[in-house]
Amino acid sequence: MKAAGIIAAGWGERLNQKIPKALTPVGGRALIDYILDGFQAAGVEEVSCIVNEAARSVVDYVERSARPLKMDWIVQTTPSSLHSFLIVLERLCRWGQPNYLLSAVDSVSARAVCARFIDDAAQFSQADLVLGLTDLIDDEKPLRVAVRGHENTGLLPERVKDNPEAFEIIAMTTGGFDSEFVTSGFYQARPSILREKNKALSLGFTALRQYLGYLLKYGYRFYGVPLPPTVDVDRPQDIRAAEQLLKP
Numbered sequence: 001m002k003a004a005g006i007i008a009a010g011w012g013e014r015l016n017q018k019i020p021k022a023l024t025p026v027g028g029r030a031l032i033d034y035i036l037d038g039f040q041a042a043g044v045e046e047v048s049c050i051v052n053e054a055a056r057s058v059v060d061y062v063e064r065s066a067r068p069l070k071m072d073w074i075v076q077t078t079p080s081s082l083h084s085f086l087i088v089l090e091r092l093c094r095w096g097q098p099n100y101l102l103s104a105v106d107s108v109s110a111r112a113v114c115a116r117f118i119d120d121a122a123q124f125s126q127a128d129l130v131l132g133l134t135d136l137i138d139d140e141k142p143l144r145v146a147v148r149g150h151e152n153t154g155l156l157p158e159r160v161k162d163n164p165e166a167f168e169i170i171a172m173t174t175g176g177f178d179s180e181f182v183t184s185g186f187y188q189a190r191p192s193i194l195r196e197k198n199k200a201l202s203l204g205f206t207a208l209r210q211y212l213g214y215l216l217k218y219g220y221r222f223y224g225v226p227l228p229p230t231v232d233v234d235r236p237q238d239i240r241a242a243e244q245l246l247k248p
Helices: 031-041 056-064 081-095 113-121 191-202 208-217 236-246
Strands: 003-007 046-051 070-075 100-104 129-134 144-147 169-173 181-189 222-226
Touching: 003 031, 003 081, 031 046, 031 056, 031 100, 031 113, 046 056, 046 081, 056 070, 070 081, 081 100, 081 191, 081 208, 100 113, 113 129, 113 181, 113 222, 129 208, 144 181, 169 208, 169 222, 181 222, 191 208, 208 222
Parallel strands: 003 046, 003 100, 046 070, 129 222
Antiparallel strands: 100 181, 129 181, 144 169
């Protein structure tokens, strides 16, 4: 996958800090370093990354690191995570790829997880959107998912390639049911999902999860890839959990 995107427009108010969320120190490095490490390991060559206008220090930080990745910066303050996601996906579409990898900047996982997600997501030829899933559930409002499972049982084979259709997502909720998996911040999106952009914005959607729920309701095909533990860094205690996760 040649091009990928990062959603890094947030500030991270719940972290009680005065720096952009992307620069939050985790294990002596900035949050954005872990996403860029994963992209590099997966063979990504160019990254479109959105930051808000008060977070130009993120641009300076990454540029000083002299990574081999070509960075395409979108400096724009957006009203919501949904707007940021759509802006980055639209920017990526100029590459003409059939689908694009996107990641939230606050998802921390081992370096190899990104490549694994790309490999498994390639199994879903009918997917409009593939979501990375984790069974590490430690969030105030996790987005839970239900998958079809083998013969509609909800039970999954050990490997995606053994039965890709078992990994189709049939429902998502923030409180309607318990589930084994929640979303982890990795996405593989087809440009087709942009068809619903204007309708969703006209309905006043402000959160990405609202848009995802709308797409699923109206027939877009979603699949999930179970991944090794991933920590969503939103609170001070999440930093400690991420550092524990990254220990060799």
